[in-house]
Amino acid sequence: MEIAVAGAPAHTRTLDVEIAQAAPGRAVARGTILDLRKRGLVPMASDLQTAGVIHDMRVDAELEQDPPRIATLRARQPSVAFEPSHATDGECCRDPAPRIEALAGTPLDADATRRLGDAFGGPLGCSHVLTLAQLLIATARRALALDARHAADARPEGQRIFHRSLSIDGIADGERLQLAFQLADVHCTAAVPGTQSDPLERLRGRLEIRAQAEIELRSMKLLGLRCAERAGDGDAFYGEWRDRGDAVADLAGRGAFGGLAPLLFERLGDDDADRPLLDTLLNLSPALIQCMPAVMERWHRSDGGDRPAMMAGGGMADSCYMWRRDGALLGRFEATEPKPVG
Numbered sequence: 001m002e003i004a005v006a007g008a009p010a011h012t013r014t015l016d017v018e019i020a021q022a023a024p025g026r027a028v029a030r031g032t033i034l035d036l037r038k039r040g041l042v043p044m045a046s047d048l049q050t051a052g053v054i055h056d057m058r059v060d061a062e063l064e065q066d067p068p069r070i071a072t073l074r075a076r077q078p079s080v081a082f083e084p085s086h087a088t089d090g091e092c093c094r095d096p097a098p099r100i101e102a103l104a105g106t107p108l109d110a111d112a113t114r115r116l117g118d119a120f121g122g123p124l125g126c127s128h129v130l131t132l133a134q135l136l137i138a139t140a141r142r143a144l145a146l147d148a149r150h151a152a153d154a155r156p157e158g159q160r161i162f163h164r165s166l167s168i169d170g171i172a173d174g175e176r177l178q179l180a181f182q183l184a185d186v187h188c189t190a191a192v193p194g195t196q197s198d199p200l201e202r203l204r205g206r207l208e209i210r211a212q213a214e215i216e217l218r219s220m221k222l223l224g225l226r227c228a229e230r231a232g233d234g235d236a237f238y239g240e241w242r243d244r245g246d247a248v249a250d251l252a253g254r255g256a257f258g259g260l261a262p263l264l265f266e267r268l269g270d271d272d273a274d275r276p277l278l279d280t281l282l283n284l285s286p287a288l289i290q291c292m293p294a295v296m297e298r299w300h301r302s303d304g305g306d307r308p309a310m311m312a313g314g315g316m317a318d319s320c321y322m323w324r325r326d327g328a329l330l331g332r333f334e335a336t337e338p339k340p341v342g
Contacts (some may be wrong), residue, residue, distance in 0.1 A: 010177070010294035011170040012036045013287050015132060017139040019162040021155040022062065026071070027144065029061040031136035033128055040294040047087065049293070053079055057126075059100075059133045061140065068108035068144050070137070075100050075129045082322050082329070089328035096125050096321045100133060108144065112137045123324035131286045138279050139164045139185075145272075146187050146205070155190045162187050168283060170291035175218060177295065179287055181211040181227075183280045203234045209244075209280050215256045215288060217295065222256045222284075225249070229277060244277055260285050289316070 017031045035055040042049045056079035062071040080093035100120050106112055113134045120130050143162030155161065163186045171178040185207040191197075211227035225248050232239040247267050254260065261282055268278040322329050 008172055009038045009169065010040075010172040011038060011287075011291040013168045013170075013283075013290055015135055015164075015166040015283070017136050017164045018160060019063075019140055019143040021157055021159050021161055023157060025065050027063045027065055027140070027161060029059075029063060029136050029140045031059040031061075031132050031139075033057050033132040035128070035290050037290075037294050042293045044081070047085075049081065051294075054081055054290070055079060055128050057128055057132060059129060059136050061136060063108065063140055063144065065144055065148075068141065070103055070106050070108055070112070073100055073103045073133070075126075075133070077126075077129070087328070088322070091322065091328055093126060093320075093322055096120070097129065099125065100129065108137065108141050110141075112141065122320075123318040123327075124321055127286065127289075127320040131283065135164075135166065135279060135283070138275065142185075142272075142275060143187070150189075150204070156193050159191060160188050166280060166283060168287040170287065170294065172217075172291075172295045175216060176223070177215045177217055177288070177291060179213040179215065179284060179291070181209070181213075181280050181283070183207075183209040183276060185276060200234055200237070203237075206232045206237075207276055208232075209277055211277075211280055213256070213284055220256050220288075222251055222254050222260075224252050225281075227277060227281070247274070247277070248281065256288055257285055289319075 012035075014034045014036075015031070016033075017029060019027055019029050022028045033055060034053065037051045037054050039051055041051070056077070058076040058078070059073070060076070061073045063069065064071050075097040077094050077097065082088055082091070082093050084090045084092040100116075102119055103116055106115055116133055116137060117130065120126070120133065139162070143164075147161055164183070166181070166183045168182075169180045171180065185205075186203065187205040188202045189204045191202055207229065208231075209227065209229045211225065213225050214223040215221070216223055225245070227244045227248065228241045229244055230239040230241045248264070251260070251263060254263065264278055264281050268274040268281070316323060317325050317330060321327070324330065
């Protein structure tokens with residue numbers, strides 16, 4: 001007997017970035033991305049990829065505050081989808097990680113995320129580390145800009161300046177997938193070491209964003225996109241929610257994969273106040289890709305057999321180092337896919 005539960009959770013992706021004071025004039029940024037697949041069983045590189053933790057990846061940066069600049073940038077990947085094996089010809093998701101270090105010295109300006117994409121995106125990078133690093137850089141830029149307005153506040157080394165969390169839940173319901181986004185930004189005041197006070201006195205400002213995207217699985221089109229935000233501080237802890245759906249309402253009907261990012265930049269890229277909403281929605285396509293193996297029953301082999309096709313694994317050609325066209329993984333998948341007759 002088949003049991004279908006409406007709105008069954010498929011996947012959760014969490015991104016977390018913290019900015020803290022280091023030596024005078026320097027800060028550190030620490031980012032984490034965690035993918036938790038809640039269903040699905042996908043053949044991957046002569047093995048089975050099960051539900052559970054799929055990615056646990058970290059990006060750490062040292063930042064110069066005046067002028068804002070990335071002093072160092074490093075990636076760590078405790079849990080990856082592909083460890084080196086015979087099936088991968090010894091290749092591993094960690095192989096591209098050293099390339100991200102080339103971003104050391106780049107200014108922390110409006111073009112920093114683009115430069116990162118040029119250096120670490122596509123078939124020579126890791127799409128998950130790239131997604132995290134771009135959020136880390138955007139968060140660091142916002143945090144240091146906000147904190148620069150309060151230069152008189154001397155912070156001791158190690159004290160938190162800013163924290164951002166972004167959680168994305170994929171909920172599969174029949175022919176559709178709902179992506180629910182929640183972003184929380186918290187900007188902290190400087191605290192005097194050795195003193196005790198009301199913890200809420202540490203709150204300089206907070207921002208919450210909630211968004212929901214509805215995607216038709218058959219066409220991979222965006223059916224609708226709703227979003228709202230509210231701001232608060234120590235004096236007005238709960239601000240009023242403000243509907244932001246008008247800024248992106250015309251994206252309904254667009255493809256939810258390629259080409260969405262430029263459209264989001266057109267609508268939200270000119271005003272720094274819109275940057276947190278832009279950062280949130282730029283994660284729509286990467287999160288959708290991660291949900292695909294969790295709804296793998298949508299994709300069967302073209303020969304009509306009851307087996308998952310390559311699409312179920314979320315492996316798009318040249319999307320990252322492991323799925324590049326001349327890599328071992330793509331060749332093995334293509335070798336097992338049925339060939340057209342005639």
